[in-house]
Amino acid sequence: MTMPPWIPAVLLGLAACNAPDAPPGGATGTGSSTSPGESTDAASADETGTGIGGEGTSSGSSADESSSGDQTTGEPLLGPPYPIVLAHGFFGFEELANLPFVPYWYDVREHLEALGHTVCVSEVDPFNDSTDRGTQLVAQALECADQTGHAKVNVIGHSQGGLDARVAASLAPDRIASVTTVATPHQGTPIADIALGLVASDGAAALVDWLVQTLGAPLWDEVGNETSLAEALYQMSHDPVRGIDVFNATYPDAPGVLYTSVTGRTGLHSGGEDCEPDSPPPPLLISDWDDTLDTTDTLLLVPEAILSDGIFSQTPNDGLVRVVDARWGEFLGCVPADHLDEVGQLLGDSPGLGNGWDHLAFYADLVAYLRARDL
Numbered sequence: 001m002t003m004p005p006w007i008p009a010v011l012l013g014l015a016a017c018n019a020p021d022a023p024p025g026g027a028t029g030t031g032s033s034t035s036p037g038e039s040t041d042a043a044s045a046d047e048t049g050t051g052i053g054g055e056g057t058s059s060g061s062s063a064d065e066s067s068s069g070d071q072t073t074g075e076p077l078l079g080p081p082y083p084i085v086l087a088h089g090f091f092g093f094e095e096l097a098n099l100p101f102v103p104y105w106y107d108v109r110e111h112l113e114a115l116g117h118t119v120c121v122s123e124v125d126p127f128n129d130s131t132d133r134g135t136q137l138v139a140q141a142l143e144c145a146d147q148t149g150h151a152k153v154n155v156i157g158h159s160q161g162g163l164d165a166r167v168a169a170s171l172a173p174d175r176i177a178s179v180t181t182v183a184t185p186h187q188g189t190p191i192a193d194i195a196l197g198l199v200a201s202d203g204a205a206a207l208v209d210w211l212v213q214t215l216g217a218p219l220w221d222e223v224g225n226e227t228s229l230a231e232a233l234y235q236m237s238h239d240p241v242r243g244i245d246v247f248n249a250t251y252p253d254a255p256g257v258l259y260t261s262v263t264g265r266t267g268l269h270s271g272g273e274d275c276e277p278d279s280p281p282p283p284l285l286i287s288d289w290d291d292t293l294d295t296t297d298t299l300l301l302v303p304e305a306i307l308s309d310g311i312f313s314q315t316p317n318d319g320l321v322r323v324v325d326a327r328w329g330e331f332l333g334c335v336p337a338d339h340l341d342e343v344g345q346l347l348g349d350s351p352g353l354g355n356g357w358d359h360l361a362f363y364a365d366l367v368a369y370l371r372a373r374d375l
Contacts, residue, residue, distance in 0.1 A: 089159025106344030134167020173254035259329025264318035286333035
């Protein structure tokens, strides 16, 4: 079966945007600097961060400290505000064909640090199911917590990174304070079903895996050999044996962890009932943009049309994930952004014409939302 031309275009478009902020090998955090202006989050105004593997301390944490101590020093672990761990999505790697690309979270880490937050950026396999990626993520999340002296961390995951975050919370519920997912296909995505229909035979799947691993070989020799595009797609599909229903049954929400979700809407969709928050009224980070519409990035036009069920349909989505599939835990609502806009891509450009939504302000408000809940 011939592969439609938009499939490689979408994958390559995601490759261009999905570049983690650090070289392979683990999570990274950087020192934080206090913003010269007033932070949108008063609770975090005194918080400073440390570099993973570096020196320094985290200050401004709550007076309430964890009853469990640091296994190395015996000192009590710090309570909230907890560090933020950013978990990247599908097709994340540092460079493609030796060409430099931009960080996955375009300026998000730097912006949050300027507001006084401690931020760590994880890096997991670019292609794999979330069982493996989540196992890698939890190790990096615990490293972030331990090296900053905190009892817990808050994980924010974009796209498949949200599934990874759920695995991490399941494996270490006492160290993950919250899981916030942005445009995560918690109920799968028809795009994965369509792609798997094209690579159903063993030979075709192997060819796709080879292509992806070859593109990533300059940086991912070992990792590329261990991961599989097909595995990732199956987990986001509705395959009865390996699909999203099996994943959801295997990784239910962990007690004591706050789960929240938000997603984008594009294609000039207003959202409607699908975007209604679980607990009205929605927070300002959502309601401030209720009347704003987004035009879809050209890389996502074809899949957006497929998800919308036609040009005149009203099935809101962000170009790769439908709103109804992105709801999990406490759903906060929708923002006017496509799947690339949600992380400031491509290259930090603005969303569609006439859309003033700002991804940096969004993540600052999202963290402020967590801080208001003493996380």
